[in-house]
Amino acid sequence: MPDLEVIIGGRPFQVACQPGEEHFLRAAAGMLDAEAQPIVAQLGRLPESKMLLMAGLMLADKTAAIEDELRSLRARVAELEARPVATRDVAVVPKQVSDTLAEIAARAEAMAARIEEQVRA
Numbered sequence: 001m002p003d004l005e006v007i008i009g010g011r012p013f014q015v016a017c018q019p020g021e022e023h024f025l026r027a028a029a030g031m032l033d034a035e036a037q038p039i040v041a042q043l044g045r046l047p048e049s050k051m052l053l054m055a056g057l058m059l060a061d062k063t064a065a066i067e068d069e070l071r072s073l074r075a076r077v078a079e080l081e082a083r084p085v086a087t088r089d090v091a092v093v094p095k096q097v098s099d100t101l102a103e104i105a106a107r108a109e110a111m112a113a114r115i116e117e118q119v120r121a
Contacts, residue, residue: 009036009051035059 006029
């Protein structure tokens with residue numbers, strides 16, 4: 001089990017973790033240190049337990065805010081997914097228009113055939 005030294009609020013701590021989890025431990029310690037640094041800068045030297053408690057509470061507050069936002073976003077996504085899918089209105093072409101277009105196409109093909117015959121002759 002790896003032992004790591006992490007610095008939180010300017011103080012070193014020895015922490016053990018599972019093999020392969022070193023990166024996650026360092027990232028978590030970095031987050032805690034980022035909260036502890038301003039506390040130490042404002043209040044000066046204070047007991048280790050108080051510094052860690054205050055930094056942990058600040059992180060918990062940020063986490064709670066993010067969880068609230070996530071819950072709100074998930075509700076919005078569910079609302080959007082529940083909306084009926086808009087369908088496009090497809091115009092129905094009247095039969096007489098289709099028949100007229102078919103007749104025009106037939107005439108055009110007949111004219112093309114006559115022109116080809118004249119060109120060959």
